[in-house]
Amino acid sequence: MLERDHTVVTINGQEYLADPGQNLIEFINTTGENIPQICYNESLGPIETCDTCIVQVNGELQRACGMKVEAGMRVQTQLPQVHMAQKEALDKILENHELYCTVCDYNNGDCEIHNTVADFGLEHQSRPFQAKPYETDRSGSFYRYDPNQCILCGRCVEVCQDIEVNETLTIDWERQEPRVIWDNDVPIDESSCVNCGQCATVCPCNAIMEKGMEGEAGYMTDQEPGLLRSMIEMTKKVETGYGPLFAVSDTEASMREERIKKTKTVCTYCGVGCSFDVWTKDRKVLKVEPNAESPANGIATCIKGKFGWDYVNSDDRLTKPLIRRDDAFEEVEWDEAISYIAERFTELKAEHGADALGFIASSKATNEDSYAMQKLSRQVIGTNNVDNCSRYCQTPATMGLFRTVGYGGDSGSIDDIAEADLVMTIGSNTAESHPVLASRIKRSHKLFGQKLFVFDLRKHEMATRADHFYQPKSGTDLVWVSAVTKYIIDQGWHDQSFLQDWVNGFDEYYRSLEKFTLDYAEEMTGIPQEELKFIAKEITSVNKVAICWAMGVTQHMLGSDTSTAFSNLLLITGNYGRPGTGAYPLRGHNNVQGCSDFGSMPNFYPGYEKVTDEQVQKRYEEAWGVELPSEIGMDNHEMIKAIHDGSLKSMYVKGEDTSIVDANINYVTDAFEKLDFFVVQDLFLTKTAEYADVVLPAVASLEKEGTFTNTERRIQRLYQSLEPVGDAKGDWRIIQMIAKKLGFDWGYDHPAEIMEEAASLAPLFAGVSYERLKGFQSLQWPVDEDGTDTPLLFKDGFPFEDKKAKLYPLDYTLMYDTDETYDLHLNNGRLLEHFHEGNMTYRSPGIQRKTPNAFIEVSHELAEERGIKEGAEVKLISEAGEATGTVTVTERVSGNELYLPMNNNGKSAVNYLTDNRVDKDVDTPAYKEIAVKMEVLKKKGKSPIPSNNHRRGNRQPQISVRVEDKWKRSDYEFPGNKVKHNG
């Protein structure tokens, strides 16, 4: 039906075509009519608290944001009574908000109250401002709340309840003077607030504001509180009426632009790829301001992206190259360091051959940095021994997808996950590891009826929110998934036409499922048969299924096969190629996807073209003017082994604290000690760098330009907001200097030139250019030469010759279990507020005071059995090593399972315990397969979780801000009615 044709809406006498059911204010905003709107924000949807958008609809005064477009609607926005009602609403707001813009840190041209009042032409305050009887709450680390400036629009509540879905903020409409409250009315610092900062982002004024802005943004705002108060009084006296006030404050606001720099960047803390503007003044980061146009995150952020940037200005940053001499590192100039590296590389290559050298690129660095690293390795040195740290996490997922559907990346966008009817997360602590993406699922689940099934050992936040939560035995996901798939086929519930049209290998695959009976699955996984049948039914009864998985799946010996099993299930049920469906391996680091995409892999050139493919090799040989090696190189696991064997003599590692993050620390560091020559490039003197012969000072993401590719295969640009600290340089610039010294002058001046070269050589990125990535624009690969990108993969088939996907037969043997000696299973993963080994986030005092250390989670049952309590000290011993830590007793784990966050580089580092077991197909360490025994050192003590940690908070779930409660108040009268009464 062409319903749209019939939805004619008249606005001020002019006819427009509207989408039926569209929100009226959203529609009015598209017509160029200007009406005030303070609580309304497109990213949040209607909240209906401020009453300023009143218009006349079919003769009645109504909130535009509370109406849906209907055919024949007649809307008036300019009548006198409309104006009067809007004015009444604005007056009401100004009773709650003191306008002292010139001395307000929020006066940066984007204060929505300021702008609305100015646009409306309001000249005077009709009713005096009334202070509320509350103090400003500045207890938290990162933002403060000033109830006196709060207009109770409820945006912060909306974003906390329904966008972030952390459910901390509410407005208490019952009390005499309503205000925003945290949990059940506790200080911000003691609440369940996870400091995502989105309340500060959406606050239309200075009520909730980032502490970094205070006293910094304005020219006259850095004053003692008493004096500031006097200046506010003074401002109000001198600037009577809003006209003069705005004239002065607007001038001051534009003066601020002179010294506050706003630069678009992309977050480095996980694979979601949030982009935002970072506001800096000299080297100070004032705040991070997301943008509704940010393609992956919109206005959303998490604590790390919003507030975790202190490390950039840490005194520990390396500022000069270091060379090991005797027992110390000596600072040297770049010339000396580069010459030394070139000389040693040349010697080692001459003596032992090119394959005695190995290179490890960083999944935190840019695509251009990755491209430069593999070019150095292949063109300049002549070896395919180049890899990156995605080997530690997500390579198995990539393998599983390559085998079945041909592209090793998320099938769609985060929007598709949000749109799915059923989301299954498997081995993913999504709310802590990918918080912004998790919020999209939480929102769809809370508001739009999306079903959420969680499969995990640990009862984390997503598990507590799930419709159904299953705890299969560690490492057995392949079994239940395959059993469910078999049951679906046996019931005839599979998508036969999809299989007919798009999939090869059904018969052979079906035969391989023979062993995966429900009996077998129940026995192996512990999930009852009835539940497995239920899961099968649920999957096939909905239209769109998306499967998200992470390290809980991939960091096992069968990580690749398990990932493959998910893809098989999706193929059998036809859940590929349509919006809201597909496979989503959630990438851990900001550029896990891109670092592999751009060729830092021993078997692939950029764009996943095999090094063994002669044609591809020829293409690169022509472009680079050298002969290239055609054998597959060593991955990073093999490199460590080769050092022990004596065949690898030199390593160049950038942006990766390998000695902490690779499995089996002792084995890895022993290897480093054996190297003839070791170059490490990083921001800090990391544990890994301590073993180096040369340490090169790199720059932080805020100090460079380039591109990252997020989990959605989305390429995004970051711009430089700060000058490099000291003599530090960007990764590709350093690599280019080494290449030049070794006789290859690449001549890049800007990363755009590197991208241009990569795009000209790798068909996957044919149409990628910096021009097309300007500002908040992005491209999701594959990108055609004309710039057409691919938000959703497989719409027109799969990237194989006959365009058909492949079902991949699998087998299963249980390879890991606890035993009598090592009787506990040690699970591990991330904490929301820390990143990886913590080199960056432990340098944030605001995070540090809330989460100073990692801790060991122990179940109530186990604690009782071992006679330990909160704060106990224990030593965990595995076959590979030992680690000590402090215990927290929690329901998040059960039975003989322990959880140790990976975010620690001291004695609690989990990789003291991991060993050399790896995925059988791609060598990813089986970090999740550690059996340990526990020795109690101290029976109880101080809890490792401080009292101001959000885990101790008390969430208050509700939907939106409950504006109905406001309307029920005896002192509330709808401005529309008031105007009518007053005639």
Add this chain to the structure above:
Amino acid sequence: MGKPITNIKRMDIPEENKVEEDVQEVKEAVSANKESILKGIELLSALDEADALQAATAITKHRKEALGNLVKELNKPQYSKSVENIPELLFLFGEIDLDEVRKATERLNNGLHELQESSEEEKTSYFDLVKALKDPEINRSITLLMKFLKGMGKT
């Protein structure tokens, strides 16, 4: 062949080198902005001649105290009216009809002129007053004054 080490020997950059580098940087900046710098020097010497330079330096150095004192003082009740009057005066100026003021001023000037010419000994009797009403100029003045008094009485 490296054991882990954490000791860093910082590079000793001799103070002279650092100074030399800085001077070089400044030299380059001066050369690139020669015209502006020369004009700036002219402005500085003008300010210095007027003794304004020292005052500006002092007030800048003590800006926080100065601002504090000023704002605190101005916020005292006795200034309250004056401060509030600043913007009010601005509005007042806006409302005065200057054409009218000009006419009235002209008349006032004429009056003052006559006043200058009159001698102090001159006296006026009651009859002189009545007689004077017949003088068109005086009559006009009295009428104007009466109209003014009437207008001023209006709210």
